[in-house]
Amino acid sequence: MVLDTNIIVSAPIASAGKPATVVDAWLDGKFTLPTCAAHLDELRDALEKPRVAELVKPHKAGRLVNQIRRLAEDVAILPRVKRSSDPNDDFLLALSEGGTADYLVTGDKSGLLALGRHKKTRIVSARKFGQILT
Numbered sequence: 070m071v072l073d074t075n076i077i078v079s080a081p082i083a084s085a086g087k088p089a090t091v092v093d094a095w096l097d098g099k100f101t102l103p104t105c106a107a108h109l110d111e112l113r114d115a116l117e118k119p120r121v122a123e124l125v126k127p128h129k130a131g132r133l134v135n136q137i138r139r140l141a142e143d144v145a146i147l148p149r150v151k152r153s154s155d156p157n158d159d160f161l162l163a164l165s166e167g168g169t170a171d172y173l174v175t176g177d178k179s180g181l182l183a184l185g186r187h188k189k190t191r192i193v194s195a196r197k198f199g200q201i202l203t
Contacts, residue, residue: 070100071165073158073175074111076195081133082124087195091174094202096136103168104141107160109134144168152187155180165190174198 072091079088095102115121116130125133147163158181165173165187173192175181181192193201 070095070172070174070198071103071161071168071170071190073161073173073177073181074108074115075176076174077112077133077137078115078121078125079176079195081129082121087199088176090199091195091202096140099202102137102141103144103164103170104137105144105147105160105164105167107147108164109138111157111160112137142168150187152184153180154183162187162190172198172201 072095076088076091079086080092081089083089094100113134116125116134122130144164144167147160147167150159150163150166152162153159155177158177161173161175161181162184164170166189170190173181173187173190174195175192176194182194184192186192
């Protein structure tokens with residue numbers, strides 16, 4: 070299962086929210102998380118934005134990036150994908166495909182969620198995935 074950066078960043082901001090529940094499920098070993106260099110780069114960039122950095126202190130942000138780097142499954146070679154209305158999200162679709170993910174969890178309502186599916190990967194919200202987990 071692939072987690073969009075917005076889900077990962079939201080988890081430490083709202084520890085009782087649906088994104089946190091999804092990240093906790095991953096940390097509890099309920100699913101494998103594929104990642105790639107672009108995913109980690111986007112995560113670092115998002116965590117460094119001033120608005121986010123006010124909410125997620127640097128030591129927590131660093132710990133989160135290190136957990137993903139250490140515990141997630143690195144997908145070194147991604148297929149070429151050009152499908153999203155936001156070209157910056159195409160790597161998430163490629164990661165879903167290359168990592169053979171059943172789900173891509175995102176909060177991107179107008180972009181990725183609108184696609185509904187990419188090949189074998191269902192694209193769902195954190196709320197929907199929480200329902201699937203239970």
